[in-house]
Amino acid sequence: MSALHKTARTPTLLADKLRELERQGRYSQALNDYVELVDGKARVPISDDASNEEKAELMLRYGALIGFLGHMSQIASSQEQSKDLLTQALGEYIGLGIEEKVAECENYLALSYWRTGELKEADVWLNSALRRSIPRSSDARLHSHIVNALVALQARRFATVVRDLASVESDFIENGDPFLLGCFNNNLGLSLKDLGRTGEALERFELSRDHHSRSGHRVYSGTAANNIAQLYRLGGDFEKAHAACDDATKVFRSIKDKTREGFSYDTKANIFIAEKRFLSALRAVDKAIDILKRGENAAYQVESLITRSKILLNLDRFADAVVSLFEAVEIQRVAVGEAAARELISEFEAELKSTGKYAAPRKETSNGLQLLLPATLADFANYTAIRISSDHLQQYGLQKDSLAIIVEAEVKRGDLAAVELIADRSIRCGIFDKDFGLVSLDRGGSEPELYDENDVRIVGKIIGVGRGLPEVNGEVIVQPLTN
Helix, strand or coil, rough: CCHHHHHHCCCHHHHHHHHHHHHHCHHHHHCCCCCCCEEEEEEEECCCCCCCCHHHHHHHHHHHHHHHHHHHHHCCCCHHHHHHHHHHHHHHHHHHHHHHHHHHHHHHHHHHHCCCCCCHHHHHHHHHHHHCCCCCCCHHHHHHHHHHHHHHHHHHHHHHHHHHHHHHHHHHHHHHHHHHHHHHHHHHHHHHCCCCCCCHCCCCCCHHHHHHHHHHHHHHHHHHHHHHHHHHCCCCCCCHHHHHHHHHHHHHHHHHHHHHHHHHHHHHHHHHCCCCCHHHHHHHHHHHHHCCCCCCCCHHHHHHHHHHHHHHHHHHCCCHHHHHHHHHHHHHHHCCCCCHHHHHHHHHHHHHHCCCCCCCCCCCCCCCCCCEEEEECCCCCCCEEEEECCCHHHHHHCCCCCCEEEEEECCCCCCCCEEEEECCEEEEEEEEEEEECCEEEECCCCCCCEEEEHEEEEEEEEEEEECCCCCCEEEEEEEEECC
């Protein structure tokens, strides 16, 4: 029998001990001796003689712990297993009519959905929890506010977080729990930082660090150090920024929190960016992405991909920067929605302008799309975008469903070009050739397509490709063709 079993002989005592370890971030210790894996799925030990309420509490505690440990250790399908247990506990508490415990289950379910980037589902559970008739300063109600802030932070609603948390600060102080106060100040500090209120943010991060020092939560103490590093970076004190970031990384590595260790490398990369040490920044962010892609946290992946795109812009690797942006936008669109994806594009555009490699005026195509172009592609008068409907031109850099960016320019033999068949107004793209009254288009097949020159109209030369962004407010970021 383990030490924890010896000191927690009843389901109630065991649940209390598990909750204590959860509040200290000691998830692995709490689960080490109590979860048996059967066919890759956790089976929690709940005695047959436990009451329905005791069974519900243990399912809640184990469901929460599996979610936390799975997130930090990047355990596959851990959030689904967490949701299963939490949903079972929720059903029991609804039957028992215990509103505060129902809200607690809903909070943890929202947290599981937040970890996997399913913010709409997280909002559903949070709204339900916040409608429960429970005391304003109860743990469950305050935890709802904390999780709600996490969701709003990923959606980049920073002013909303500041407003909402400020309105309930007195409730957190009345409750007095150092864990809850630490989370409150951390989330408030993050929003203040992103609103440019760095002095206030630093005060909140220091409060968060102090509260989590009291609660004994090493994970969140490390998070506070990482956030303080970001503020030192913004203030230009790079020596202190690196030191704080390294401290955070050491904490995360020592407790085997792979997810947060990965994100601390993103912080490191941003410090290097501020120092204009872009190759060092790229090495750091590549390490971050390599770690984070193995986990389920969509928000951290998006942030690191955007960091990478900024670094690549400054290294004159525009096409690679756009690829990183596309990946981040797609994750953000699925997880949060088009408005949040649009903000990523605006952030990328601002970085383009700051590097001096961006053509300031946007170009509008004949079909109403807004093109954001590198300077090398911005000197043409008229632009057209045509969607590619097959894989024939993939070898030339035009994948299916991408947009071929066409300009009015002289088309020469060997150019990638677009022509219109006059008979049916359809567009054909391929490698252009013209001789003896015939127009030839090599579309990647065994034989080129041949047309009488009187039967076609040359639309123009294809100079670039846009992928994935037209659905976001009609904006397309264009990269040059590499082939």
